[in-house]
Amino acid sequence: xxxxxxxDALIELMARLPGLGPRSARRAVLVLLKKRAQLMAPLxxxxxxxxxxxxxxxxxxxxxTSDLCGICADPARAMGExxxxxxxxxxxxxxxxxxxxxxxHVLGGTLSALDGVGPEELGIPRLTARVAxxxxxxxxxxxxxxxxxxxxxxxxxxxxxGTDAQITTLAQGVPIGGELDxxxxxTIGAALRARRRL
Numbered sequence: 001x002x003x004x005x006x007x008d009a010l011i012e013l014m015a016r017l018p019g020l021g022p023r024s025a026r027r028a029v030l031v032l033l034k035k036r037a038q039l040m041a042p043l044x045x046x047x048x049x050x051x052x053x054x055x056x057x058x059x060x061x062x063x064x065t066s067d068l069c070g071i072c073a074d075p076a077r078a079m080g081e082x083x084x085x086x087x088x089x090x091x092x093x094x095x096x097x098x099x100x101x102x103x104x105h106v107l108g109g110t111l112s113a114l115d116g117v118g119p120e121e122l123g124i125p126r127l128t129a130r131v132a133x134x135x136x137x138x139x140x141x142x143x144x145x146x147x148x149x150x151x152x153x154x155x156x157x158x159x160x161x162g163t164d165a166q167i168t169t170l171a172q173g174v175p176i177g178g179e180l181d182x183x184x185x186x187t188i189g190a191a192l193r194a195r196r197r198l
Contacts, residue, residue: 007033059130061106061123063088071095071103078102080137082130084156086110086144094142102140105130110148111155122152124159131165141169145190 007029014025032040050065057069064070071077081102085091091104107122119125131139139160143149157167173191183191 060091060104061088061108062091062104076101079134081140082127082134082136082138083140083142084127085142086149086152090142090144100140102138107143107152110143110146110152112148119155119159124156127156128159128163131160131163136163136165138166138168141167143169145172145186 010032011022011025011029014020014028015022017025020028032043053065054063055065055067056062057064057072058067059072060069062069062071066073078101081100082105083091083094083100083102084105084107085094086107086109088106091106094100094104105123105127107124107127109117109122111117111119111122127139130136139156141153141156143153153169160167171194173187173194
């Protein structure tokens with residue numbers, strides 16, 4: 001364990017990051033200390049810059065360094081499709097797949113009466129306005145397959161019922177390479193309900 005309070009504080013802060021516990025944080029800090037010029041100084045500079053400039057995209061809610069994120073500013077993105085996701089991490093996961101070429105709407109969570117999260121906190125009225133203003137043909141609900149995620153999906157579908165937009169959800173079920181013996185009951189049930197003709 002480090003005996004310097006500055007190093008201890010850095011380890012403690014790093015350990016708060018998702019996926020890093022105290023041991024992983026210590027290892028990461030040691031690497032940063034050993035490679036100060038190559039890693040630590042540029043990392044500190046990048047962190048300081050992003051801390052000052054990061055903001056929410058005024059259209060979709062993505063994280064960007066300008067008022068309009070790169071996806072919303074891209075004229076090549078399909079204008080008639082919006083993919084609704086719970087969080088920016090979900091948007092980034094969708095983008096990693098490089099399959100969806102439309103635009104996004106980040107809710108920032110799911111409906112939860114216990115936590116006091118209602119439609120206004122999630123920007124659902126802003127979503128319904130976007131669907132009308134942007135003449136959206138399809139709204140893809142890419143929400144997590146949790147009780148709160150599904151409740152939110154049903155609420156959004158009801159809120160958009162009077163529009164011309166087709167409401168779709170991601171298929172759920174057996175992943176590519178998945179073996180039935182290792183899947184949970186909910187996944188198997190969803191796969192069976194979403195079965196299609198060969």
